[in-house]
Structures are given as C-alpha cells and as structure tokens.
Amino acid sequence: MTYFLSDLSIYPIKSIKGIPLKSSQVSAEGLWGDRRYMIIKPNGEFITGREYPTLTLIKSEWIKRGIWKLSHPSHPNFIEINSDDLSTEHQDVLIWDDTLRAQKAKENINTWFSDVLNESVCLVHFSEQSKRFTSRRPESPVAFADGYPFLLTTRASLEELNTTCTQAIAMTQFRPNLVIQGNSAFEEDSWKRIRIGDVEFENVKPCIRCIFTTLDPETAERLPKGEPLKTLGKFRLLDNKGITFGINMIALNSGEIHVNDKVEVLEYKTPETYTDRRKK
Structure with a gap:
C-alpha cells in the first residue's frame, strides 16, 4: 500500500486560519513560518x-x-x-x-x-531570544504550537469519524500540519517513525483534542451537540488522558517536503488501546 502526503499547512499566527502549501522547509521547531x-x-x-x-x-x-x-x-x-x-x-x-x-x-x-x-x-x-522545548522530548524545540512542532492526521481516520458523526467534519477543524493518505483508519497510532521525502519524523504521543475542534472554520460558530468531540468520545477516549485524533510529531532532521511525497513507515510501535462504544 502506498502512503503519501496529501496536504501541508501552516498557521503563521496561533489560532488564525491555516495556509495550504505545496512544499515547506522542515526544521526542529516546525514548518517554516508555522x-x-x-x-x-x-x-x-x-x-x-x-x-x-x-x-x-x-x-x-x-x-x-x-x-x-x-x-x-x-x-x-x-x-x-x-x-x-x-x-x-x-x-x-x-x-x-x-x-x-x-x-x-x-x-x-x-x-x-x-x-x-x-x-x-x-x-x-518567536524571536532569537525566545526559547521553548517540548515536554516529552526536552531536547526538541517548539515555537508557539500547543506542545509539539508537528501535528499529523490521516484522511482515512477522518472518513471513519464521519461514518458515525452527526455532523460532517472537515479536516481543517483539527488544524493539522501534515495529512497522510493511503493508510487504513487510525493506522497512524502504530507508527513510531516515518519518512516524508527526505525528512524523518517521530510519533511522540496521541494528540488530545479540545473544544477548539467544535468550531466551524468558515463561520467560527460552534457545531451542534459538541461535534466532533461527542462522537470521538465514543471510540477515541484514552483512559485518564482525553479524546484523541491525530499524533504529535517531532522532526529528526531538517529538509524540504512536498505534497504528494511518498510516506514510508520506518518503525512501528504498540498502539494505544481504545474501546469502540459506537452504535453503527
């Protein structure tokens, strides 16, 4: 099965609308300008x-x-x-x-x-005087992202969410930097290290989601019934941690990546355990 990078986005100012890109420079702190x-x-x-x-x-x-x-x-x-x-x-x-x-x-x-x-x-x-590091990888720098410099999601996982969600959920509600296509739903849970183009990334932890995901990116209004958190809570609830969607990543080297770059899984890990309580 061939995996590839389908979408690439940055958010120049924390919380504003994202900018889709065709390519970007990768550094330890994140995509250029993110x-x-x-x-x-x-x-x-x-x-x-x-x-x-x-x-x-x-x-x-x-x-x-x-x-x-x-x-x-x-x-x-x-x-x-x-x-x-x-x-x-x-x-x-x-x-x-x-x-x-x-x-x-x-x-x-x-x-x-x-x-x-x-x-x-x-x-x-975030200037040359600004210094900040991730919690689980204290040697890895991060700018003003919530906790880690890269957020990765996959098309298959969004499609799985939308099979039972009461509202149509757009990927932009999750504000990812990297979107992968070609895998099965939530297969990314088991990826420990991947390569996109010439850049290697490590999966540090699942991304815990919050009320931000309930905002309609076109209107800034809340979606009814607290979606997608309500549906995600039925099958993506990680005990004692929260509701997850996507994975937090760090880069292991610098380089340039492009939309349609091949994605190679270099190392796997045991994925987290979830209980699916949805009624399909």
Whole structure:
C-alpha cells in the first residue's frame, strides 16, 4: 500500500486560519513560518480561538519571506506584518506552563488586533531570544504550537469519524500540519517513525483534542451537540488522558517536503488501546 502526503499547512499566527502549501522547509521547531506569532493579553497570557473564536476568521497571505498580509471579515482594513520591522521590545509571555521572552509588534499592529477582538491585546513574535522545548522530548524545540512542532492526521481516520458523526467534519477543524493518505483508519497510532521525502519524523504521543475542534472554520460558530468531540468520545477516549485524533510529531532532521511525497513507515510501535462504544 502506498502512503503519501496529501496536504501541508501552516498557521503563521496561533489560532488564525491555516495556509495550504505545496512544499515547506522542515526544521526542529516546525514548518517554516508555522506559529511564529501569537496574541497575548497585556499581562502576557496567551489567547486562542478556544476563548476568542473570531481569531479563526483572520486570513493570512504570504507576500514574500517574512511578510504577511492579514485580513478579517469584520475589519475594513488589512494589516501587514514584517518580521524585520517589529518592535525592539521583548516581554515575558505565558503559554500553557511555559514562560519565555517574545518580541512585541509595533503599536499599529497591536491596535489592529485589538480592534478585531474588541479588547487590548498584543501580537508577539518567536524571536532569537525566545526559547521553548517540548515536554516529552526536552531536547526538541517548539515555537508557539500547543506542545509539539508537528501535528499529523490521516484522511482515512477522518472518513471513519464521519461514518458515525452527526455532523460532517472537515479536516481543517483539527488544524493539522501534515495529512497522510493511503493508510487504513487510525493506522497512524502504530507508527513510531516515518519518512516524508527526505525528512524523518517521530510519533511522540496521541494528540488530545479540545473544544477548539467544535468550531466551524468558515463561520467560527460552534457545531451542534459538541461535534466532533461527542462522537470521538465514543471510540477515541484514552483512559485518564482525553479524546484523541491525530499524533504529535517531532522532526529528526531538517529538509524540504512536498505534497504528494511518498510516506514510508520506518518503525512501528504498540498502539494505544481504545474501546469502540459506537452504535453503527
């Protein structure tokens, strides 16, 4: 059976709409440009689409390296962000249990985001002064992603979910970086190491899913009945940990990957055990 990379996406600012790519550079910290920016409250606490769903409607467009054009349907103007033209000021920011230094954006950019969210916020950049590492692989760096630099899902697993889910679920609700096609449903649970193109990745842990997945990516409204979490909870509940979909990955080397690259499973592991309580 042939596996291949069907989709490749980045999210330049944590929680905003993703950008589909044809190819990307891979480093230990993630895909180039992925989650290198984040929005914070004045006290440094990070915010996401979980509490501010309208963030997911912010659309980004790559102008050229380091420059992004942002727009929001409720805001009359767009804004450009240039990583070479930010404030020289840094401040401590808190993302989950990690405190790190991050570079602040200039006031006109902060004003734009504050207008979109109707409260005072600040955009920060993961700069050379910013240091953060994953919990299970403390030698592996990560930028502003929740916990690990790569999230992988598969088409077959989404199709299996949609066989019993009461709502049609789109892959974009899970916000993956890498989507694989050609495997059987949830076969990715058993992958320990894979190669995409010339880059090797390691499966660190299943991805625990939260209320963020219940947002419609086109409207930022919650789906009825808490889907897809309600259905996933019937067959993807990992005891004492939570509901899972997809796997958190780290890269074992750098390189470039492309959509349609062959995916090779280099090493397998014993998958987690789930009980399927669905009525089919």
